[in-house]
Amino acid sequence: MAFIIEMLNIVKDFPGIRANDDVTLQVEKGSIHALLGENGAGKSTLMSILFGLYSPDGGSIRIRGETVRISDPNVANELGIGMVHQHFKLVHNFTVTENIILGLEPKKGPVLDIKSAAVKVAELSKLYGLDVDPFAKIEDISVSMQQRVEILKMLYRDAEILIFDEPTAVLTPQEIHELMGIMRRLVEEGKTILLITHKLKEIKAVADTCTVLRRGKLIGTVPVAGTSEASMAEMMVGREVSFSVDKGPSHPGEVVLDIKDLCVKNAKGLLGVKNLSLSVREGEILGLCGIDGNGQTELIQALTGLAPIESGSVTVRGVDITDLPVKQRLDSGLGHIPEDRHRHGLVLDFRLDENMVIHSYGSEPFSRHGILDYGAIRKNAERLIDEFDVRSGRGADTKARSMSGGNQQKAILAREIDRSPIAFVIAQPTRGLDVGAIEYIHKRIVAERDKGKAILLASLELDEILDVSDRIAVIYGGEIVGVVDADKTDENELGLMMSGSVRKAG
Amino acid sequence: MANRKLGDARKGDALLVPIVAVLLGFVVGSVVVMITGKSPLVMFNAMLQGLTGLNVARGSFNPRYIGELVIQAMPIILTALCFGFAARTGLFNIGAEGQLMIGSLAATTVALLVKAPAFIHIPLVLVAGMAAGALWGAIPGYLKARFNVHEVVVTIMLNYVALHMNNLLILNVFGSFDKVKTAPFPQSALLKDPWLESITNGSRLNWGFIPVLIAIVVYWFVIEKTTFGYGLRAVGYNKDAAKYAGMKVNRNIVLSMMIAGAFAGLAGAVITTGTFNFGRALSAAEGYGFDGMAVALVGSNQALGILLAGLLFGMLKAAGPLMQSNGIPKEIGGIIQASIVLFVAMKYGLERLIAMLRLRRDKASSLPVTGEEAGV
Numbered sequence: 001m002a003f004i005i006e007m008l009n010i011v012k013d014f015p016g017i018r019a020n021d022d023v024t025l026q027v028e029k030g031s032i033h034a035l036l037g038e039n040g041a042g043k044s045t046l047m048s049i050l051f052g053l054y055s056p057d058g059g060s061i062r063i064r065g066e067t068v069r070i071s072d073p074n075v076a077n078e079l080g081i082g083m084v085h086q087h088f089k090l091v092h093n094f095t096v097t098e099n100i101i102l103g104l105e106p107k108k109g110p111v112l113d114i115k116s117a118a119v120k121v122a123e124l125s126k127l128y129g130l131d132v133d134p135f136a137k138i139e140d141i142s143v144s145m146q147q148r149v150e151i152l153k154m155l156y157r158d159a160e161i162l163i164f165d166e167p168t169a170v171l172t173p174q175e176i177h178e179l180m181g182i183m184r185r186l187v188e189e190g191k192t193i194l195l196i197t198h199k200l201k202e203i204k205a206v207a208d209t210c211t212v213l214r215r216g217k218l219i220g221t222v223p224v225a226g227t228s229e230a231s232m233a234e235m236m237v238g239r240e241v242s243f244s245v246d247k248g249p250s251h252p253g254e255v256v257l258d259i260k261d262l263c264v265k266n267a268k269g270l271l272g273v274k275n276l277s278l279s280v281r282e283g284e285i286l287g288l289c290g291i292d293g294n295g296q297t298e299l300i301q302a303l304t305g306l307a308p309i310e311s312g313s314v315t316v317r318g319v320d321i322t323d324l325p326v327k328q329r330l331d332s333g334l335g336h337i338p339e340d341r342h343r344h345g346l347v348l349d350f351r352l353d354e355n356m357v358i359h360s361y362g363s364e365p366f367s368r369h370g371i372l373d374y375g376a377i378r379k380n381a382e383r384l385i386d387e388f389d390v391r392s393g394r395g396a397d398t399k400a401r402s403m404s405g406g407n408q409q410k411a412i413l414a415r416e417i418d419r420s421p422i423a424f425v426i427a428q429p430t431r432g433l434d435v436g437a438i439e440y441i442h443k444r445i446v447a448e449r450d451k452g453k454a455i456l457l458a459s460l461e462l463d464e465i466l467d468v469s470d471r472i473a474v475i476y477g478g479e480i481v482g483v484v485d486a487d488k489t490d491e492n493e494l495g496l497m498m499s500g501s502v503r504k505a506g
Numbered sequence: 507m508a509n510r511k512l513g514d515a516r517k518g519d520a521l522l523v524p525i526v527a528v529l530l531g532f533v534v535g536s537v538v539v540m541i542t543g544k545s546p547l548v549m550f551n552a553m554l555q556g557l558t559g560l561n562v563a564r565g566s567f568n569p570r571y572i573g574e575l576v577i578q579a580m581p582i583i584l585t586a587l588c589f590g591f592a593a594r595t596g597l598f599n600i601g602a603e604g605q606l607m608i609g610s611l612a613a614t615t616v617a618l619l620v621k622a623p624a625f626i627h628i629p630l631v632l633v634a635g636m637a638a639g640a641l642w643g644a645i646p647g648y649l650k651a652r653f654n655v656h657e658v659v660v661t662i663m664l665n666y667v668a669l670h671m672n673n674l675l676i677l678n679v680f681g682s683f684d685k686v687k688t689a690p691f692p693q694s695a696l697l698k699d700p701w702l703e704s705i706t707n708g709s710r711l712n713w714g715f716i717p718v719l720i721a722i723v724v725y726w727f728v729i730e731k732t733t734f735g736y737g738l739r740a741v742g743y744n745k746d747a748a749k750y751a752g753m754k755v756n757r758n759i760v761l762s763m764m765i766a767g768a769f770a771g772l773a774g775a776v777i778t779t780g781t782f783n784f785g786r787a788l789s790a791a792e793g794y795g796f797d798g799m800a801v802a803l804v805g806s807n808q809a810l811g812i813l814l815a816g817l818l819f820g821m822l823k824a825a826g827p828l829m830q831s832n833g834i835p836k837e838i839g840g841i842i843q844a845s846i847v848l849f850v851a852m853k854y855g856l857e858r859l860i861a862m863l864r865l866r867r868d869k870a871s872s873l874p875v876t877g878e879e880a881g882v
Binding site: 329346348 | 864
């Protein structure tokens with residue numbers, strides 16, 4: 001067997017934590033090799049070592065059989081290793097070709113020779129079926145096209161080993177399908193692909209081999225063909241995982257959260273939400289799905305008082321909250337689990353107990369006459385930590401910053417559920433979380449539904465929308481293009497609606 | 507990322523960095539003294555004398571030095587509280603100097619124009635200084651909250667406005683005594699006390715230390731113990747989260763700047779009626795604002811930290827004349843002060859250094875590193 005990459009017994013320490021503990025990764029030439037693991041399992045660290053961003057504290061790396069020392073990304077490039085980052089590194093007002101040649105500009109005498117570069121880009125694009133226009137500006141093309149530009153960048157530099165870091169996070173189902181096709185095409189042409197992901201379905205669909213990491217340790221390398229999703233998940237998490245959300249039929253009652261003809265401006269000053277109407281009834285979960293940037297953020301911020309409403313109205317159980325400040329919205333029975341838990345959900349430099357009273361610190365029993373009662377605040381935190389199984393280094397004393405994403409999210413969930421709102425706006429509740437935490441959070445959301453809460457669940461994860469929601473509203477370009485029942489639809493239909501090509505009245 | 511957890515690896519680390527920085531500052535000072543051809547021991551003796559009044563080399567004791575140390579520390583502690591309070595709300599208040607001058611101007615006004623017995627007059631003078639400082643702080647606070655004008659720009663500009671306004675009023679309205687100062691204040695307005703001066707062997711020690719101590723306690727109590735302080739800290743750490751939680755972010759910004767200004771205004775009143783007994787026209791800012799920033803930085807914006815750092819910097823200032831009389835340039839104090847600030851500013855680097863040293867120590871026993879990789 002010819003291994004093109006061999007990372008042998010890699011050890012990497014960060015102060016206080018061993019991110020990679022004797023990890024060995026061997027990748028066959030011409031294969032798609034998946035690297036699977038939860039957040040914090042050490043995937044990114046391992047890839048950063050391969051790409052020359054970190055140097056290992058132990059172990060060795062062999063590329064094409066030769067021991068190498070990858071001291072920085074330039075060395076990686078020379079060895080033919082390229083990385084498609086999760087967050088694209090493109091200059092927005094440059095064309096595709098300009099972006100691709102950046103740092104490697106071809107010259108004719110002293111003059112930039114963009115024409116020959118464009119010809120080469122077009123050839124590469126054709127060879128791998130990427131269908132990219134070399135002269136288009138980045139800001140004018142879709143996210144999936146931008147990703148292809150990133151791929152082209154690697155190919156232009158003659159990369160043989162392509163690292164894809166969570167490449168599907170920003171794509172629609174159709175686009176994911178196309179990306180899989182591109183990856184297969186790349187392998188056919190002799191490239192080798194390393195796919196970093198925590199999505200089992202994708203590994204099953206495209207990868208040949210899968211290496212699983214857990215808490216910095218190598219759990220094993222398995223052929224994908226002979227391994228079920230369930231057993232890969234078990235390797236990743238360390239215990240059996242249930243994929244389906246366990247929930248009974250919903251019993252929707254009266255409308256609780258009613259949105260009528262809502263218009264909201266986005267950061268550019270244009271209408272990000274246009275004449276949007278939706279209603280959520282008690283005892284149901286209404287999923288809001290759409291491709292990132294189609295007005296979800298604007299809608300949620302307008303509902304929860306973080307962004308001003310241009311026109312239209314929002315009521316919670318008949319109370320008009322359209323113009324109310326945040327505090328009074330919360331008092332009217334609105335609950336909010338924010339999209340960005342670091343930006344809005346937590347004060348990262350506060351302790352956990354302080355974070356737990358971020359809404360209620362001004363009222364009894366947490367304070368009296370303006371003086372905080374840390375005893376009561378502590379007791380409250382300990383109760384919630386216990387009830388919601390929030391794990392942290394030093395319990396209520398832990399700084400929120402030092403907690404794992406899953407436990408941060410559990411803390412927010414605990415705090416918000418404990419306020420017992422009647423209408424719950426939940427955005428991206430499981431973004432970046434591992435399987436175990438996702439399972440728990442879904443269970444809790446369904447339990448809230450069963451208590452009769454009206455829940456609006458916005459998510460970019462289609463699986464989550466399909467599994468957890470009772471009804472699904474699809475948002476495209478700031479408008480609702482359709483509302484469908486969750487059990488009467490599928491990924492394909494939603495995908496087409498999300499891309500704006502199909503509308504459906506609900 | 508994994509190394510984000512670095513910050514709270516050990517509980518005592520918050521204290522460790524300033525202490526290491528102070529020690530390194532003294533090392534730098536010693537080296538500079540050695541370069542000038544003197545013994546660092548002479549410098550340390552002078553400092554010990556500045557701190558305790560004891561002259562170990564000569565075996566004598568003079569309480570005047572303790573008094574001078576307190577006099578030096580008082581205003582910079584107050585301006586540090588000013589800077590620290592705003593900083594805890596996420597504001598960078600460079601305006602302590604101007605807020606101090608306006609406080610001093612208000613104190614002068616009340617001292618000269620009001621006639622009252624001391625037990626009314628003195629509190630009135632102090633309150634006037636605080637109120638004026640608060641008002642001066644409210645301007646950048648309001649501009650920030652309402653129009654998102656950056657407080658650094660506004661406070662820098664207001665420092666100049668304060669300086670010239672002070673001079674204009676002192677020289678033209680109160681009638682200058684000798685082109686630099688007003689007529690002397692009545693005894694009833696003064697924090698000066700001959701008794702305090704006599705027990706410290708003729709130092710300038712005055713009752714100003716009492717409002718300073720009260721200010722430190724108030725600072726600690728408001729920030730750590732009240733709902734108001736909780737809201738301020740939340741805004742300071744994460745404005746978006748504070749907004750999400752329904753706090754009145756803009757109101758907090760204005761109030762925070764006002765309270766910060768009140769601390770600096772108090773400093774102005776204490777200097778004017780404690781150290782001096784007349785209103786002064788100034789040719790330039792006296793640097794209390796920037797010293798306060800340094801003290802707040804070294805004290806990590808904590809009440810106790812500010813008290814200790816204020817005393818340390820007060821000591822460095824007070825030891826200046828002592829060092830000079832021993833043939834050591836008095837600027838050494840400034841060099842040490844600057845080095846300490848520099849080392850504290852390198853907090854992240856120091857933390858990493860400490861963590862790496864620990865890791866190496868922990869690792870030495872557990873992980874054999876092969877020769878080839880050791881140098882990676």
